Amino acid sequence: MSKRTEPVTLTNMCMIQAQNKILVLDRNDPVWPGLTFPGGHVEAHESFHDSVIREIKEETGLTIADPKLVGVKQFYDHNHERYLVFFYVATKFSGKVTPSEEGKLTWMTKKQLLQHKLAYNFDRDLPIYFDQNLSERILDGKRDELF
Structure with missing residues (x-):
């Protein structure tokens, strides 16, 4: 019988929108x-x-309300353990943007975002945030697919 559990890292990422800015x-x-x-x-x-x-709240100073789960990404990390990233979108928030040690925060349009240096492979995650027909990205060895 095969093992039905495995070590996994659980993470999240949230696109915060205000009008046409992200x-x-x-x-x-x-x-x-x-x-x-x-x-x-x-x-x-x-x-x-x-x-x-x-x-x-920790990374931006904002308190988001009603974040919507829009997708998930899964891959195996350098230890060959599953890594899941839950993708959210939030359009309701309060507070003032306050940077953390994570880095600088900036409001941009989608067009501006695409003209900057993105984190490695982040361009492959973006379609899930903008296309309601997509909800999953799988990276497994040579496989990199959106569903």
Whole structure:
């Protein structure tokens, strides 16, 4: 009988929208630098919903309301363990944008975002945020597919 459980890392990322602008994070991380959306890890015993609200508050100073799950990305990390990223969109928020040690925050249009240096492979995640017919990205060895 095959094993039905495995180690997994759970994370989230949220596109925050205000009219035609999107809040983007220019990451300081030398491992994954460039523009992306804020987010982070799901902590033990924390719901996915609560984790994205907490991470956005920590990284941006904003308190988001009603984040909508729009998709997921999965791949295997350098330890060959599954890594999941839950993609959210939030259009309701309060507070003032306050940068964190994660990097600089900027409001941009989608067009402006696409003209900047994005974090590695982030361009392949973006269609899930903008195309309601897509909800999953799978990276597995040579496979990189959107569904």
